[in-house]
Amino acid sequence: VQGRLILLPAVNAPAVMAARRTSPVDGLNFNRSFPGDPRGTMTEQIAAYMTDHVLPLGDAFIDLHSGGSSLDILPSAIIEPTEDPDLARRNVAAVQAFDAPLTVVISNLGEPRTATAAACRAGLVTVGTEMAGGGRVSLD
Numbered sequence: 364v365q366g367r368l369i370l371l372p373a374v375n376a377p378a379v380m381a382a383r384r385t386s387p388v389d390g391l392n393f394n395r396s397f398p399g400d401p402r403g404t405m406t407e408q409i410a411a412y413m414t415d416h417v418l419p420l421g422d423a424f425i426d427l428h429s430g431g432s433s434l435d436i437l438p439s440a441i442i443e444p445t446e447d448p449d450l451a452r453r454n455v456a457a458v459q460a461f462d463a464p465l466t467v468v469i470s471n472l473g474e475p476r477t478a479t480a481a482a483c484r485a486g487l488v489t490v491g492t493e494m495a496g497g498g499r500v501s502l503d
Contacts, residue, residue: 369417375409382434394475397481414481423457424482425490434496437468439465443479443490453488461490 373379375393378386385392389404399410419425429436440463445451462490474480479491 366419366422366487369420372415374413375406377405394478395476397476397478398484410478410481413478414485418482418485418487421482421485421487423484423488423490424479425461425492426479426482427492427494427496430494436493436496437465438495439463439467439493441479441493442466442468443483443489443491444470445469445483445489447483447486450483450486450488454483454490457488457490463492 375386377388378384378393381387386406389406390405391404391455393406393410396410397405399409399412401411401415402408403411428459440461442451442454442458445454463495471477475484478489479489482489
């Protein structure tokens, strides 16, 4: 394998430290803040930086989510919709290769503000995931 691997285990530190989906700084959910605003609130600025500076560096994007402490979601990989048929085929292949217990095809009701939607707009092969929740994530 050649190339660059960028790992961002916790992008919105205030929300992570507070163990919340939304940031205590501005009340925003990072995964509903794309493409962001470089002059906006802190969460919007982080999303803008991701959109403008991090995503353009990549060829692929894997978004590892969990239900946090409030939700318990079946472990699954999510095929992000895209209007680009070639990217859609590559997204399906990537989700199949991820080999989660379940695969979900979901339009997310056309929600354009997620990180995975932003990654698809940037042309990146994209895998979204939900990895359990209830405040626990196991190696399995």
